[in-house]
Amino acid sequence: MASQQTIMHGMQIPTPVLNVDLHVLPNFTGRVVLYIEKGRVTCDRQLSDEEHICALDTFIEMAREMELRIGEISND
Structure with a gap:
């Protein structure tokens, strides 16, 4: 994709840019x-090679595929 601009009503609207200062070493x-x-x-965090991120529904689906039992815990 050469340009990430949106064209609406014949006008080009630039994609918003979020300037971020990351707290990482220069060689990271x-x-x-x-x-x-x-x-x-509000915060940034480096992920190690062993860490993965997914949505909760994806995590539950993966757990079910591994035949892990997931139950609800009540604080009553």
Whole structure:
């Protein structure tokens, strides 16, 4: 994709850019998770090679495929 601009009603609208200062070393290569609240980065965190991220429904599906039992815990 050469341009990530949106064209609406004949006008080009530039894609919003989020400037972020990451707290990583200059030679860092890897994955970073950003926590964003109301359009502002509130925290960033490096992920190790052993860490993975997925949505809760994806995690539950993977657990079921591995035949793990998932139950609800009540605090009553």
